[in-house]
Amino acid sequence: MKKKKMTAAEKNRALWGWMFITPTMLGLIILNFYPIFNTAYQSLCKTGDFGKGNTFVGLRNFQSVLSNPETWQSLINTIKYALIEVPFGVVIALILAVFLNKKLKGTSIYRTIFFLPMVCAPAAVAMVWKWLYNQQFGLLNNFLGTKIAWITDSKIAWISIGIIGVWSIIGYNMVLFISGLQEIPHDYYEAAEIDGATGIRQFFHITVPLLSPTTFFIVQTRVIGALTVFDLMFMVMDRTNAALQKVQSIVYLFYDYAFNKGNKGYGATLVMVLLIFIMIVTLVMQKAEKKFVFYN
Amino acid sequence: MENVRTRDRVNKIIMYVILTFMAIIMLVPFVWMVLTALKTNQEAISVNPFYILPAHGWHWENFGTVWKSYNFLTLYKNTLLMILFRVICACLTATMAGYAFGRLRFPGKNFMFALVLIQMMVPAQIFIIPQYLMVSKLGMLNTTFGLVFPGLVTAFGTYLLKTGYQGLPRDLEEAASIDGCNIGQQFLLIMMPLTRSSMISLGIFTAVFAFKDLMWPMIVTTKAETTTLSAALAKMTGQYSSDYPAMMAAATLAVLPMVVIYVIFQKQFVEGIATSGGKL
Numbered sequence: 001m002k003k004k005k006m007t008a009a010e011k012n013r014a015l016w017g018w019m020f021i022t023p024t025m026l027g028l029i030i031l032n033f034y035p036i037f038n039t040a041y042q043s044l045c046k047t048g049d050f051g052k053g054n055t056f057v058g059l060r061n062f063q064s065v066l067s068n069p070e071t072w073q074s075l076i077n078t079i080k081y082a083l084i085e086v087p088f089g090v091v092i093a094l095i096l097a098v099f100l101n102k103k104l105k106g107t108s109i110y111r112t113i114f115f116l117p118m119v120c121a122p123a124a125v126a127m128v129w130k131w132l133y134n135q136q137f138g139l140l141n142n143f144l145g146t147k148i149a150w151i152t153d154s155k156i157a158w159i160s161i162g163i164i165g166v167w168s169i170i171g172y173n174m175v176l177f178i179s180g181l182q183e184i185p186h187d188y189y190e191a192a193e194i195d196g197a198t199g200i201r202q203f204f205h206i207t208v209p210l211l212s213p214t215t216f217f218i219v220q221t222r223v224i225g226a227l228t229v230f231d232l233m234f235m236v237m238d239r240t241n242a243a244l245q246k247v248q249s250i251v252y253l254f255y256d257y258a259f260n261k262g263n264k265g266y267g268a269t270l271v272m273v274l275l276i277f278i279m280i281v282t283l284v285m286q287k288a289e290k291k292f293v294f295y296n
Numbered sequence: 297m298e299n300v301r302t303r304d305r306v307n308k309i310i311m312y313v314i315l316t317f318m319a320i321i322m323l324v325p326f327v328w329m330v331l332t333a334l335k336t337n338q339e340a341i342s343v344n345p346f347y348i349l350p351a352h353g354w355h356w357e358n359f360g361t362v363w364k365s366y367n368f369l370t371l372y373k374n375t376l377l378m379i380l381f382r383v384i385c386a387c388l389t390a391t392m393a394g395y396a397f398g399r400l401r402f403p404g405k406n407f408m409f410a411l412v413l414i415q416m417m418v419p420a421q422i423f424i425i426p427q428y429l430m431v432s433k434l435g436m437l438n439t440t441f442g443l444v445f446p447g448l449v450t451a452f453g454t455y456l457l458k459t460g461y462q463g464l465p466r467d468l469e470e471a472a473s474i475d476g477c478n479i480g481q482q483f484l485l486i487m488m489p490l491t492r493s494s495m496i497s498l499g500i501f502t503a504v505f506a507f508k509d510l511m512w513p514m515i516v517t518t519k520a521e522t523t524t525l526s527a528a529l530a531k532m533t534g535q536y537s538s539d540y541p542a543m544m545a546a547a548t549l550a551v552l553p554m555v556v557i558y559v560i561f562q563k564q565f566v567e568g569i570a571t572s573g574g575k576l
Binding site: 028108114130132134136139167 | 307308311312314315318319321322323324325326328329332340341342388389390392393395396397400401402403404405408411412415417418419420421422423424425426427428429430445446448449450451454479480483504507508510511514515525526527529530532533540543544546547550551554555557558559562565566569570571
C-alpha cells in the first residue's frame with residue numbers, strides 16, 4: 001500500500017480522532033476483548049480450589065461438557081424456549097402493530113400498556129408470574145378451576161416459562177413493527193383499496209413482504225436474545241423444583257457452574273459452546289435472509 | 297358504499313375487542329401483584345377466584361414491613377447510583393467515539409470500528425467470568441464501581457451515536473472551521489448538541505437495561521446493603537417464599553419507580569428503546 005503524506009490539517013484531525021476513541025477502545029479491550037481470550041483460555045483449564053491455580057488440561061473440559069447429558073438437555077430447553085418466545089412474540093406483536101397503525105382512537109394508551117413489561121425488572125415480573133402459576137393458590141388455577149402444576153410439571157413448565165417470555169417481549173417487538181409499518185408508502189394500500197383487495201389480502205400481499213426486513217431484524221435479535229435467556233428460569237424455578245432439569249437454559253447452567261459451584265473452567269467451556277452455537281445460528285439466519293427477505 | 301362502511305365498522309369493533317383483550321392480559325399480572333400486596337397472607341391464599349379485593353381492609357403496612365426488612369432505601373440508592381454512572385459513562389464515551397467514527401478521518405479507523413461491531417455480535421455472557429475476576433482482584437466487589445464496571449464503555453452506544461453524527465449535514469463543520477473553531481470546539485459547541493436525541497435514546501436504553509440486569513449484580517454483590525433491586529428480589533424468593541403479600545409488595549416497590557418515570561416520559565421511553573433497539 002502506498003502511504004500518502006498527511007497534511008498538517010489531516011494530521012490534526014487524525015490526532016483528535018484517536019483521542020476521541022481512546023476511552024472507548026481502551027474500555028473495549030479491557031472489558032471485552034481480553035475477556036474473550038481469557039474465557040477461551042479458561043475453558044482449557046481446570047479451576048483449582050477458590051478459583052486459584054488454573055492448570056492447563058487441554059480439551060478435557062470440552063470432553064466433559066459435551067459428554068454430559070445435562071448440557072444437551074439445557075441446549076434443547078433453550079431451543080424449546082426460543083421456539084415459543086420468538087414465533088408467538090413476533091406474530092402477536094405484528095397483529096397488534098397492524099391494528100395500532102390504523103389510526104384508531106386510544107392507540108397511545110394501548111401502546112403504553114403493551115410496552116409496560118419492557119420497563120419492569122424481569123426479576124419482579126418472574127416473581128409475579130410465579131405467584132400467578134402457584135398450583136394451590138395461584139390466580140390462574142383458581143380462575144380456570146384447574147389444578148395444573150404450571151411450573152413443577154416438567155412436561156409443561158417450559159411452556160409456562162415461554163408464556164412469560166412472550167408476555168414480556170410483545171410490546172417491544174410491536175413498537176419495532178410500528179416503526180417499520182410507518183415506512184411502507186401509503187399509495188400501495190390506496191391502490192389495493194381501489195382494486196377491491198380486503199384488509200386481510202392487503203396484509204398478506206403488501207404488509208408482509210414490505211415489512212420483511214423489519215420482521216427479519218426482529219426475529220434475528222429475538223432469537224439471539226432467547227438463546228441467552230436466564231432471568232426467567234432463575235427466578236421462577238426453585239432449585240428444588242423437579243422440573244428444573246427440563247427447563248434450565250444453557251446460560252442458567254453456565255451461571256450455576258461458574259458462580260454457584262465455583263467451577264470457572266467448566267462455566268467458561270459452556271459459554272464457549274454457547275458462542276459456537278450462536279455463531280452457527282447466525283450463519284443460518286444470514287442465509288435465510290437472502291431467501292426470504294424482500295428489499296426494494 | 298353502505299356495505300363498505302359496515303364492513304369497516306365491524307373490522308374496527310373486532311380490532312378493539314382483540315386489543316382490549318390483550319391489554320387485559322398485559323395488565324392482570326400487575327393488578328394482581330398490587331392487590332395481593334394489600335392482603336393478609338390468609339386472604340392471599342384463600343381459594344376463591346372472585347375474591348379479588350382485600351376484604352378486611354387494605355393492608356398498606358405490608359409495604360412498610362418489606363421496606364424496612366429489606367432496607368429498600370439502600371436498594372434504591374444502590375440501583376440509582378449504578379444506573380446514573382452507567383448512563384454518564386455510556387453517554388460520555390460513546391458521544392466522543394461516535395463523533396470520531398462518524399465525522400473524522402484517521403488511520404486505523406475501519407479496524408477499530410470493526411472491533412466495535414464484533415463486540416456487539418458476541419453474546420455478553422462470554423465477558424462475565426473475566427470481568428468478575430478483574431473486579432474481584434481490584435477488591436471492588438460490593439461497590440458501586442463493581443456494579444458499573446461492565447458498562448464503563450459501550451460498543452452499542454458508539455454505534456448508535458456514530459449513526460447520529462453521520463446524519464448531520466457536511467457544511468456544519470466547514471462553517472465552524474472557517475469561524476476558527478478547532479475540532480474540539482466544533483464537537484462540543486456544534487455537533488454534540490445536535491445529537492441530543494440520540495444521546496437521550498442511549499441514556500434511556502442504558503438506564504432501563506441497567507435496571508433490569510440481574511446476573512451481574514448477583515455476582516458482584518454478596519451483601520444485602522450493597523446489592524440492587526433485582527438481585528435483592530432474587531434472594532427474597534428463597535427466604536420469603538410463602539409470604540405472598542410480602543413478595544408482591546417487594547415486587548411492586550421494585551418496579552414502581554421505573555413504571556412511574558415511564559408513564560410520565562412514555563414517548564421518550566418508547567422512542568428511546570425502540571430507535572436504539574431498531575438500529576442494533
